[in-house]
Amino acid sequence: xxxxxxxxxxxxxxxxxxxxxxxxxxxxxxxxxxxxxxxxxxxxxxxxxxxxxxxxxxxxxxxxxxxxxxxxxxxxxxxxxxxxxxxxxxxxxxxxxxxxxxxxxxxxxxxxxxxxxxxxxxxxxxxxxxxxxxxxxxxxxxxxxxxxxxxxxxxxxxxxxxxxxxxxxxxxxxxxxxxxxxxxxxxxxxxxxxxxxxxxxxxxxxxxxxxxxxxxx
Amino acid sequence: xxxxxxxxxxxxxxxxxxxxxxxxxxxxxxxxxxxxxxxxxxxxxxxxxxxxxxxxxxxxxxxxxxxxxxxxxxxxxxxxxxxxxxxxxxxxxxxxxxxxxxxxxxxxxxxxxxxxxxxxxxxxxxxxxxxxxxxxxxxxxxxxxxxxxxxxxxxxxxxxxxxxxxxxxxxxxxxxxxxxxxxxxxxxxxxxxxxxxxxxxxxxxxxxxxxxxxxxxxxxx
Numbered sequence: 001x002x003x004x005x006x007x008x009x010x011x012x013x014x015x016x017x018x019x020x021x022x023x024x025x026x027x028x029x030x031x032x033x034x035x036x037x038x039x040x041x042x043x044x045x046x047x048x049x050x051x052x053x054x055x056x057x058x059x060x061x062x063x064x065x066x067x068x069x070x071x072x073x074x075x076x077x078x079x080x081x082x083x084x085x086x087x088x089x090x091x092x093x094x095x096x097x098x099x100x101x102x103x104x105x106x107x108x109x110x111x112x113x114x115x116x117x118x119x120x121x122x123x124x125x126x127x128x129x130x131x132x133x134x135x136x137x138x139x140x141x142x143x144x145x146x147x148x149x150x151x152x153x154x155x156x157x158x159x160x161x162x163x164x165x166x167x168x169x170x171x172x173x174x175x176x177x178x179x180x181x182x183x184x185x186x187x188x189x190x191x192x193x194x195x196x197x198x199x200x201x202x203x204x205x206x207x208x209x210x211x212x213x214x215x216x217x
Numbered sequence: 218x219x220x221x222x223x224x225x226x227x228x229x230x231x232x233x234x235x236x237x238x239x240x241x242x243x244x245x246x247x248x249x250x251x252x253x254x255x256x257x258x259x260x261x262x263x264x265x266x267x268x269x270x271x272x273x274x275x276x277x278x279x280x281x282x283x284x285x286x287x288x289x290x291x292x293x294x295x296x297x298x299x300x301x302x303x304x305x306x307x308x309x310x311x312x313x314x315x316x317x318x319x320x321x322x323x324x325x326x327x328x329x330x331x332x333x334x335x336x337x338x339x340x341x342x343x344x345x346x347x348x349x350x351x352x353x354x355x356x357x358x359x360x361x362x363x364x365x366x367x368x369x370x371x372x373x374x375x376x377x378x379x380x381x382x383x384x385x386x387x388x389x390x391x392x393x394x395x396x397x398x399x400x401x402x403x404x405x406x407x408x409x410x411x412x413x414x415x416x417x418x419x420x421x422x423x424x425x426x427x428x429x430x431x432x433x434x435x436x437x438x
Contacts, residue, residue: 063378064414065378065379066378067382067384068414075407081220153284160288160289161288171288178296184297185297188293196284200284
């Protein structure tokens with residue numbers, strides 16, 4: 001029969017790890033989205049040539065492995081003697097990583113609003129801000145939200161890499177238990193199920209919104 | 218101010234070693250992509266087969282691959298399989314993990330691409346006397362691959378970035394692994410990893426460029 005030495009305490013330890021994963025994700029996605037919206041709007045407003053430096057920097061965040069970014073971020077903060085905790089470093093790096101992808105999504109969303117609609121708003125006497133607030137934001141959200149949900153889930157999964165900086169999140173917690181109990185398959189399965197249970201319903205919601213909100217063509 | 222002296226010389230001296238690692242990285246990414254494509258085509262065929270067991274298997278694969286971290290999948294291949302007495306080398310575990318991940322995402326890409334091809338085309342092929350397999354292979358597949366080409370390119374870049382995860386299971390011949398070894402020997406973390414980042418960036422850009430050229434050549438019409 002199947003039996004295991006896994007105790008309730010160990011499960012609580014895994015739950016703590018999951019809480020850490022969620023905390024890192026929540027902080028990074030919030031900060032990354034704010035930055036991403038800022039960068040996205042900036043890139044649209046500045047146009048291709050003037051925003052080229054910003055586009056390049058953001059592109060670097062998308063073309064270099066996250067693991068390398070985390071190590072570099074950690075090395076930089078210790079060179080600059082900032083004395084950040086691993087949690088802070090992880091969140092800063094993940095936020096910038098999120099912002100790079102988010103600005104791309106925002107840019108796509110704004111680009112999907114027909115220029116004529118925006119010009120009509122401006123001809124009616126709306127200011128740039130009013131145009132952004134009442135015309136662009138609602139229309140762009142429809143296009144961007146499903147992709148943004150995908151990004152959030154992506155960051156949640158990628159946040160597993162912060163274990164390299166010594167943060168005990170879900171995957172690292174399971175690894176510690178594997179080392180102690182020597183039951184890799186069972187514990188990793190639990191870990192996978194936890195990830196799946198967090199991710200799958202939200203992924204389904206994203207898919208639903210994408211179908212529901214897609215233009216009727 | 219920064220009380221730190223950069224020693225770029227050490228990193229630059231190790232450049233040939235790191236470029237050797239970059240070749241291994243590219244090799245793993247390419248292999249995992251070939252495996253992933255083969256698996257994804259099989260899974261797509263399962264989905265279209267109409268058998269509930271086969272399409273259920275394909276759906277499970279896709280959802281697990283897309284809803285768990287890539288690092289978890291690599292851990293599963295490396296530590297999880299140990300339960301059955303299968304002890305894979307870091308290289309094989311990494312390759313299996315990434316191929317599993319690629320297959321899941323590519324199958325989903327194919328599903329999206331299939332939607333872009335009207336059913337009527339396959340039906341027209343069938344009325345011309347083609348067998349279902351012929352209709353799929355000669356009519357649907359070429360168009361599907363064309364639509365799925367760009368997302369597949371993105372997946373290739375992802376595969377390159379994912380290879381860096383190998384270092385967490387003890388891989389020491391790819392770019393990230395070699396960088397980590399050099400770092401462990403000299404503690405010049407920033408210099409070595411900055412150089413690695415530059416190499417990764419260049420590889421990613423070259424692959425994107427190559428894919429664009431191939432696409433321009435293949436999809437001229």
